[in-house]
Amino acid sequence: MKNNKEAIKYFDLFGGIGGFHQAAISIKAKDYKLEHSVYCEIDPQARLLYNEFISKKDKNFQTITDAKEIKTHKNINGKELKSFDLLFAGFPCQSFSNVGYRKGLNDERGQLFYTILDVLDYYKPKYFVLENVQKLSTIKKGELLEEMKSALKSVGDGYKLYVWDLISSDYGLPQKRKRLFFCGVKENENLPNFLNEPPKIELEKSTYPTVxxxxxxxxxxxxxxxxxxxxxxxxxxxxxxxxxxxxxxxxxxxxxxxxxxxxxxxxxxxxxxxxxxxxxxxxxxxxxxxxxxxxxxxxxxxxxxxxxxxxxxxxxxxxxxxxxxxxxxxxxAVPVSLAKNVIEYFLDNCNGNKTNSRRVQFASECS
Ligand SMILES: C[S@@+](CC[C@H](N)C(=O)[O-])C[C@H]1O[C@@H](n2cnc3c(N)ncnc32)[C@H](O)[C@@H]1O
CATH class of the missing domain: 3.90.120.10 (DNA Methylase, subunit A, domain 2)
Structure with a gap:
């Protein structure tokens, strides 16, 4: 058992009511502890509810209301953020989703993907975990997804990127919600090029096996x-x-x-x-x-x-x-137990936690 756990400070960007935050506080890892550093959310009602679930030790996090106010290379007069090592962002998905117009990144809300890139480029956190609708993989016959992946791999000093297409019902929740997760870690030759998706959980063994x-x-x-x-x-x-x-x-x-x-x-x-x-x-x-x-x-x-x-x-x-x-x-919101399984598995693997039974499945490497 390590005494000095690595502190991983996180920024909950486009944080809504805190699916990522709830996931983060439920993770009890051996090698690291997650600490809340920054929250950004434009919707006042989401902020109200989110703030009901902040523990005393987390009280000092910084709140930014509009992501456009964040200091980046492109917005040099913006607000400088407190330090963070891990960026969470469930970026607005109306522009990518089935019911929206599916204009992709040209849409005002799709532009917020560029805000994520700007934040990664300026603050260069060690990790990121992003979430969006699965349908974005079909826009422009998959070209949009490929563009996004290559942007995320090359931003800042460069990231190793793992992309998983997951459904909530495989992770303990009775819902057919499909989500794409983009998990990035600063380029490091010790990491595999490919990681299988997080191990699934049997719905029958979950709190709510059915609706x-x-x-x-x-x-x-x-x-x-x-x-x-x-x-x-x-x-x-x-x-x-x-x-x-x-x-x-x-x-x-x-x-x-x-x-x-x-x-x-x-x-x-x-x-x-x-x-x-x-x-x-x-x-x-x-x-x-x-x-x-x-x-x-x-x-x-x-x-x-x-x-x-x-x-x-x-x-x-x-x-x-x-x-x-x-x-x-x-x-x-991002489904909490889906986010929890993704974050935990991703960080366990990045931190080489070989003794943890959840560390599994380095599949055959691919480029
Ligand atoms: C897909 S939701 C993410 C929800 C969050 N992951 C959760 O679990 O509740 C996107 C969020 O981005 C927020 N948002 C949209 N534009 C924003 C902006 N310019 N600055 C900050 N937040 C914004 C929306 O209000 C919405 O809550």
Whole structure:
């Protein structure tokens, strides 16, 4: 057991409600300890909720509201950041996601990728862990992803880059949320060129093996039930739809930031009272779509599906955050246990923790 653990200070850029921060504080590593150094988030409501979960020892972190204020080579009059060794960033993904326009980096929000590059170029942290939607790998037939990878490899003094395409349900959460992770470490010849993805976790052994396990069974606010005037739009199966209307999915569809808008049933998560009260999560009951009481997920269920502790729901209530605000914050977040598994595995491997059983799988090297 090492007495002097390496302190790794992190910058939670575009930090939202803190999926990365929650992941970081849950990591108990033998060789290093993660320390909070900087947080940047433009959304005041996200900042409010985030700040509810700061421990006393972390109180001295620096907050920046707009990433455009950060000092970099291109913004030499900006605010200098406190030192950090690890950059986390779940950069805004609307411009890359399926529902957005998919303009890629030309879009204003896509430009924030360049802010990440500017920060890496100026502060040259030892590590970074970035997260984005998987769909970005299909933009311009994959060219955008290749451009991003080569930019991340060559920025600053150069980084060894590992890119993983992961799904939350492989990492302890009942959700089909797919995310791309870009993990970089300063170039170092002792590191492999290729690292397999983090080892998977059996969903059956997780706190919530299915969504059914986390659904609130009683006293759900009537506002979460589909209003009568909206039912037809949500539940009507247009013959042109390719997918199925399927409700009562035991693994959730990816949560969206706009789930308060009553999306169609084949695009979001809806559950019938019959399913919620049933005994077998794996059997989808045959319900009468015309008469059955059907609802969206509640904020508490949303936090759970994303891996946040239940206390987020209590604090959000105390802060008076509306349902739509909470759905936006939840839907934008990085799933906590997915992020935790990525960070832990990446840092364990970078730090040569050979005795740790999680260090596995240096696959055959490739260039
Ligand atoms: C994909 S979300 C990341 C959420 C975060 N990983 C979490 O777990 O909650 C992107 C975040 O970037 C924030 N953002 C967008 N533009 C920004 C800017 N110019 N400066 C700082 N934050 C910004 C958004 O408000 C949003 O919370």
């Amino acid at each position: 059914w396990h986390l659904l609130e069974k009683n006293n759900v606010d009537e506002k979460h039930y589909i209003p009568s005037g909206t039912r037809k739009t949500v539940l009507y199966k247009n013959p042109k739809w390719q997918g199925d209307v399927n409700i009562d999915n035991h693994i959730a569809r990816p949560l969206t930031a706009s789930m308060s808008k009553w999306h169609r049933a084949n695009q979001d998560n809806y559950f019938s009272d019959t399913y919620i009260k049933s005994k077998n999560p794996l059997i989808r009951p045959n319900v009468d779509i015309e008469t059955e009481k059907i609802r969206r997920i509640t904020p508490l269920e949303g936090y759970r599906i994303q891996g946040f502790p239940d206390i987020f729901n209590e604090k959000a209530k105390e802060l008076g955050l509306s349902y739509s605000t909470q759905y936006r914050l939840i839907g934008n």
